[in-house]
Amino acid sequence: MTPERRLHEHLTRWLGAWPPGGPLDVVAHPGRALPAWDGAIHPVLGVGGPGGGVLSVLPEHAEEVAKLHDDDPGGFGPRVPALLGPPARAWFTAVYRWTARPAPLPDAGVWVPATDPEVPEWLRPFGGEVLVARDPRTGAHLAGVGVKRHDHHGRELAVVTEPRAQGRGLARRLVAQAARRVLDEGAVPTYMHAPGNLASAAVAAAAGFPDLGWTAFGVSAAR
Template identity: 70%
Template structure:
């Protein structure tokens, strides 16, 4: 299954065998999809969780009393800790397409989408050419693609985000990978988009050292 292959490659081990397994992966010391190091990343299920950290920090992380101590323990005390809802799908909602795939380097692509590289999915106003919404793809590994969507304030309420996310998910599946989607627990708008696009909330979480 692509999801299992993705989590095993992304985290270094999967599935978990207890409430919180800590595994070491050299990927936690290397630049990720955005060129930045993500030193602690975890995924949890109702049955257990796996936390991936640099190999040299496994023992001290296992001895930590709380997850909030981990950034300091592994040398990233200037960063916080994040918790998010982790979703994926193998059956996106069959919504109509809402955008076109273009190179992230295209002059018309807004700055926030450029960091994703490759191709990004964008929806523009057919009359003005104004950017309305877009989806970037975090290419974590050959098996997993995390989708990120933003809609311009003036274009919200039209259902563009859910249509773009479902469209992007279909392409990821066609490429043989699994589309994933993460959002803050408190972000009800993002949760609604994910649900409408066919990404159910199965009680899975993502967590780790936050970005600066």
């Protein structure tokens, strides 16, 4: 299965439908009621590309959202959280990237169980194995990548570099390394970041995740 087909299968499962039939399709998706990779419920989630987008909504709210929307999630999106009732949530928009060809950068880390006592706290919720880079002299943690295992076909990467280790190219090397493993395992690697996060955008581009004009948007999960 090609990476493009994997992405299709991932978005179909994740959102409840893909590809979109128009500028923005609102889809009632029972899967929105199921816990995500982090155990949280994401009641409204969408992805848009050059051919249109799909906004996946909890079935009980789909009709209300469908009446509200005007094909531009940036315009009507901020009004969606109020339709869901408590607890309070916020609307978000992100740049959505994916790759079939990670950059051929050298590996920078090793895969270890997320339960390893030396794994930083922020990496542990990802479960499975996480990718970590350590100082070769002291063994101190320098950077890491966690994998959000959304489903069999879609794996989203998240990277953090310790301030003292920034500027060495570790993040881009780790992301490319993780992306190669995701592809080897039969899934497609994805990457999301806030539109104004230029540092994260630079890491993604250098790791082989081009900005193809795709976006992600929706309502943040309640904690």
